[in-house]
Amino acid sequence: LEEFAKYIDVAGARIVGLHAHTGSGIFNPFNWEQVGNCLAGLLELFPHASYADLGGGLGIPEKPGESPLDMSELDAAIGRVKQQAPQLQLWLEPGRFIVAGAGALVTCVTQTKGKGGIRYVGVGTGMNSLLRPALYGAYHEIVNLSRLAEPASEVVSIVGPVCETGDRLGSDRLLPKTREGDVLLIANTGAYGYVMSSRYNLREPAAEVVI
Structure with missing residues (x-):
């Protein structure tokens, strides 16, 4: 210097x-x-x-x-x-601090299956709507809104519909027994969520609704 x-x-x-x-x-x-x-x-x-x-x-x-x-x-x-x-x-640069918690990604469960000892929960959106987990392993809390009163009883990986092995929103998450049609919430998506979304594989990202 x-x-x-x-x-x-x-x-x-x-x-x-x-x-x-x-x-x-x-x-x-x-x-x-x-x-x-x-x-x-x-x-x-x-x-x-x-x-x-x-x-x-x-x-x-x-x-x-x-x-x-x-x-x-x-x-x-x-x-x-x-x-x-x-x-x-x-x-100071606020970064995600101010707005991350102001947004959540909401999606429906489309399928569940087991493979190789892992229980998978497939949902209607993925890295096309929220790239952070696939891009750099970011952690976002995931909640089953349809079963808030039920105990968390199974460890699952939540995956999206894009034909990429990295299309994973969360791994090894303890959730209530989840079924098709359940609604999941992925938290803290108010920053670097929608702005990093894409139409990869011609899949529309989740709509952004401001309340």
Whole structure:
């Protein structure tokens, strides 16, 4: 960075902002304090910087037992960075945090079968409507809305209708005994859901309804 700063001066350019992004699904509020302190430490090299973008990755509880990100701790952590570098505007990228929980994908069970010791639940939509599980193994909670009062009793894999082995919305999920015609809800699809959908295999994605 020292070498880079020299070339910036030679070129007559000015660095007006600093940015870092450490990952996704982060629940440790002190992560952004560490990032902020790191960027604030670069002000000696880049004295014209007026803002620091601390990145995103604010975690969203998705798996059973996960606790939400402590926003009061995050606020305090960012406040300490501001005290260290009061001349900097501090930015955070909300990413999925604001809207993910505002959306859900609802679909019907079209078939159930067993094969190779695995119980499969086939549904009416798949990676054409929600690509995240197939693309990078994202976890979305799945609920059988038709059997909320029944105990979860079988481990199943929920798969879509697209002719790809990766068209899987969830693996090894404990659900009530599920039958054709049941309605399943796939949670936290309000971000990177519909916008990443496609008409792959000429299958229409699920319609988006805003309430």
